[in-house]
Amino acid sequence: MxxxxxxxxxxxxxxxxxxxxxxxxxxxxxxxxxxxxxxxxxxxxxxxxxxxxxxxxxxxxxxxxxxxxxxxxxxxxxxxxxxxxxxxxxxxxxxxxxxxxxxxxxxxxxxxxxxxxxxxxxxxxIPVAGTTALDVLDQLDLPSGASLLVNGIGGGVGSALAQLARDRGLVVTGTAGPAKRDLVTATGATFVDYTEGDLARRLRALAPDGFAAVVDNVGGESLRTVATLAAKQGAVISVGDPAVTELGGEMVLRRVDRANLERVAELMTTGRLDxxxxxxxxxxxxxxxxxxxxxxxxxxxxxxxxxx
Ligand SMILES: NC(=O)c1ccc[n+]([C@@H]2O[C@H](COP(=O)([O-])OP(=O)(O)OC[C@H]3O[C@@H](n4cnc5c(N)ncnc54)[C@H](OP(=O)(O)O)[C@@H]3O)[C@@H](O)[C@H]2O)c1
CATH class of the missing domain: 3.90.180.10 (Medium-chain alcohol dehydrogenases, catalytic domain)
Structure with missing residues (x-):
């Protein structure tokens, strides 16, 4: 028992x-x-x-x-x-x-x-936040130096994404509430407070030609706002809101096998993922x-x- x-x-x-x-x-x-x-x-x-x-x-x-x-x-x-x-x-x-x-x-x-x-x-x-972050980056397959916007970067998936994206040489910007400023900047990402006014305008100012890709961990209206900020229509992945497909984007393709768990464990033990x-x-x-x-x-x- x-x-x-x-x-x-x-x-x-x-x-x-x-x-x-x-x-x-x-x-x-x-x-x-x-x-x-x-x-x-x-x-x-x-x-x-x-x-x-x-x-x-x-x-x-x-x-x-x-x-x-x-x-x-x-x-x-x-x-x-x-x-x-x-x-x-x-x-x-x-x-x-x-x-x-x-x-x-x-x-x-x-x-x-x-x-x-x-x-x-x-x-x-590892199984949920860790492998989801890895799956998003595998799916995007962005070259080093590309810009990535992570909406909801302060949560379990978001903070893992921030670290693994930096490990791949991506330039990361992330939205979070003010209490998460230190958590976000510690990952090397540019912090943007979503609780202040006109989020889309402030993000566009950081990437006037758009972000190479946008990852959404929040969904709903927030997803609709950030989906407009991708450089190419459709370069948007959501981990939680299937409505992303109506915006031309994709849901994350999940891999829940042993090999993926082992990859994340290795990233943790080699100091690349906390x-x-x-x-x-x-x-x-x-x-x-x-x-x-x-x-x-x-x-x-x-x-x-x-x-x-
Ligand atoms: N498809 C899959 O296999 C899969 C796997 C994992 C997760 N998910 C889904 O992905 C979503 C996120 O999961 P999670 O584990 O990262 O959740 P979590 O740890 O609870 O984090 C959610 C984050 O969203 C932030 N947030 C809330 N409203 C926001 C807004 N308007 N703008 C920006 N950030 C906002 C919160 O931060 P603040 O305190 O800063 O507001 C919080 O840190 C959930 O819907 C979950 O079900 C799906």
Whole structure:
């Protein structure tokens, strides 16, 4: 048995509750993991709210929150290769199995061993924010020296993007609220406060011929504003808002395989990517962490640390 935070119906934060559940048994393509740390992400509250039923609408309740975790393998499904009991790993959870929990099921093909030097709190941020940032840059494939605008640069995906883009020699400008000025400038990006007036005019002044590409982490009206700032129509990728296709842009193409997780782990251990974890929470306070992410203005990356 282990503690977990989940929900028995779709809804707001009030439907969340802690409960005890038996350790789930891994199917042939899954691994059972003792969770050491779990990333807290916007998708977690979207799935709880019923805004992602293509992913979890068919699953039985209770469902447990959380999509990514790092921990230690407790047992391995028959068809899983390359992973053994006792391995330290990071990976994507089976949807609904959740990672705001003491044990969970990770998908064998979307789980990777992690280097000894990598703390589990860092490794827990690899599957969602880390690989998404890498996927965006792979998809854009910009040459060194190209200009990149990152809308919402202060969040989990944005701050990873800022660092990996600089690592590729891109010249990065990013929008964030005033509280994130230091976080953004520490990545080498030019900080632009989106809460001040006429954002489009101020960004255009920085790139009169347009940015080589625009990446959006915010969506909605904010996406519509920044989509006009690309040098070429369509050089816009959104990670969260499918309406980007109506503007001639594309959604990020996600790769959730083991090799991509290993690439991000390597970027972390070689000092090129810091997940900017600003707060860690014990499992018993996971609801507080998710509420902060749900506010839309979390200060950097939030992680559950089950050793607390
Ligand atoms: N497709 C995928 O596989 C995938 C993967 C990861 C994430 N996503 C999606 O991508 C989005 C971002 O994820 P995340 O993990 O980076 O979220 P996050 O860590 O919660 O960050 C969101 C950021 O948006 C900023 N923000 C809010 N309103 C803004 C505005 N008008 N202009 C500029 N910045 C603004 C907030 O910073 P301030 O405090 O400065 O406002 C916050 O730092 C979410 O919708 C998520 O679901 C999709």
């Amino acid at each position: 282990g503690k977990a935070l989940g929900y028995k119906e779709f809804g707001g934060a009030d439907v969340q509750e802690f409960f005890e559940r038996p350790d789930p048994a891994p199917g042939p393509t899954e691994v059972l993991v003792r969770v050491a740390a779990a990333g807290v992400n916007p998708l977690d509250h979207k799935l709880r709210s019923g805004h992602g039923t293509a992913l979890n609408g068919h699953l039985p309740f209770p469902q447990v929150l959380g999509m990514e975790a790092a921990g230690t393998v407790l047992s391995v499904g028959d068809e899983v290769t390359g992973l053994s009991v006792g391995d330290r790993v990071t990976g994507f959870a089976l949807t609904g199995a959740g990672t705001y929990a003491e044990t969970t099921l990770l998908l064998g093909e979307s789980t990777a061993r992690i280097p000894d030097a990598l703390p589990e709190t860092w490794a827990a941020t 997940p900017h974890i600003t707060r860690t929470y014990p499992l018993a306070r996971a609801d507080e962490a998710l509420a902060l992410v749900e506010s839309g203005h979390a200060p950097g990356k939030l992680v559950l640390d089950l050793s607390l």
